[in-house]
Amino acid sequence: MTVHNLYIFDRNGSCLFYNEWNRKKQAGISTDEEFKLMYGMLFSIRSFVSKMSPQDMKDGFLSFQTSKYRLHYYETASGLKFVMNTDLSVSNARDTLQHIYSNLYVDLVVKNPLVPSCQPLDSELFGTRLDSFIRSLPYYSPTLPDPFWFWSWF
Amino acid sequence: MSLSGTNQTNSELFTLTYGALVTQLCKDYENDEEVNKQLDKMGYNIGVRLIEDFLARSSIGRCQDFRETADVIAKVAFKMYLGITPSVTNWSPGGDEFSLILENNPLADFVELPDNHSTLIYSNLLCGVLRGALEMVQMAVDVKFAQDSLRGDNVTEIRMKFIKRIEENIPAGEE
Numbered sequence: 001m002t003v004h005n006l007y008i009f010d011r012n013g014s015c016l017f018y019n020e021w022n023r024k025k026q027a028g029i030s031t032d033e034e035f036k037l038m039y040g041m042l043f044s045i046r047s048f049v050s051k052m053s054p055q056d057m058k059d060g061f062l063s064f065q066t067s068k069y070r071l072h073y074y075e076t077a078s079g080l081k082f083v084m085n086t087d088l089s090v091s092n093a094r095d096t097l098q099h100i101y102s103n104l105y106v107d108l109v110v111k112n113p114l115v116p117s118c119q120p121l122d123s124e125l126f127g128t129r130l131d132s133f134i135r136s137l138p139y140y141s142p143t144l145p146d147p148f149w150f151w152s153w154f
Numbered sequence: 155m156s157l158s159g160t161n162q163t164n165s166e167l168f169t170l171t172y173g174a175l176v177t178q179l180c181k182d183y184e185n186d187e188e189v190n191k192q193l194d195k196m197g198y199n200i201g202v203r204l205i206e207d208f209l210a211r212s213s214i215g216r217c218q219d220f221r222e223t224a225d226v227i228a229k230v231a232f233k234m235y236l237g238i239t240p241s242v243t244n245w246s247p248g249g250d251e252f253s254l255i256l257e258n259n260p261l262a263d264f265v266e267l268p269d270n271h272s273t274l275i276y277s278n279l280l281c282g283v284l285r286g287a288l289e290m291v292q293m294a295v296d297v298k299f300a301q302d303s304l305r306g307d308n309v310t311e312i313r314m315k316f317i318k319r320i321e322e323n324i325p326a327g328e329e
Contacts, residue, residue: 011290012323043324058215077209077216078290079322101208110206117202 001139004085006130008105010118011079013039017121021134042073042081060148062094076101091137104130165237169263171327176276186274193275197282205287209233216291220316221245224252227284227314236260240312253300256310267304275299280312292320 008081015035025074027034051062054108063072065088072090074082074097082097115123132134134140175196179189201202208214212230224242225308233239238260239301244253275281280295288295301307 018184077214078205079292080206098213102213106206106210110203113203 001085002091002138003090003134003137003143004087006085006100006134007035007038007081007083008077008121009035009039009042009083011083012118014042014118015039015120016118016124017130019127019131019134021140039081042083046075063092072097074098074101080105086139096137100130100133105134164259168261169260172279173265176274180271180274186271190273190275190278193278194285196284197279197284199282199285200279200285201283201288202290204235205281205290208287218294220249220252223288224254225306228254231287243291244313252314254312254314256312259303261309262284262304265304272296272305277302277310284312284314289320292322294318294320304321
């Protein structure tokens, strides 16, 4: 159970915010390139999903998973994109991403007139509040071996 | 800027603050046209931020058509921020134009326009707010006051005209 990292993209595809928590393997490219690659993939998935869907969709693309991690995606009507990678045990992080948008991003970034829109965030308050929110998530902490495992012997 | 109808003191403070703003603009600029323009510009800057607050609080997704947009503006947004529900009328045959009729305009509660400000569109901030907010959800819309009870009309009417859908930017290097 863990959160790997989180990206926030604006409607034009620039990365407003990035932070990582438990990320063991780096991409091996510059962060700028990584953001572009990530956004490009999301953009393609969105158009792929909307073209391939046999029915009209409400939310569109929600998440994908590989053998090792799951990528959760939440997009607002205003085009902000919240992307969080977790391990496979987290089945649905939609509420979490929605909470980050409506309680952290809107309150600390949008309502702060001194934060320019459409530029990478350097709001310290947002960074720390987000960090503590992520750390407080029930599925944040990596699974540790049970320290009382030997009790099962008795 | 939460101005629910339940909190009267709060909304009066807003009305009076807005009045002070308009008064100051009238002092700063000689002609009404310029004041109208400034109000629209300020409204736009408010609108582009206000939309995020609105989306976060109402959890309303993307609208399918302009009629749904009209409903959301009148019934949810105006209600949430100004405590009123304007009626939506005068649809154009093509469905790309409608009017919001405001029975009473909360911005102009205590206002009487002097004769020398006959071209001042007192609540023009609202037009900017609507335009800015809709632009952020990919709708280019033309917003203007068609009637204003402050200027002797029976009702206050905001006319909204859908111009086009703003296409999303394709990221660099993608096709």
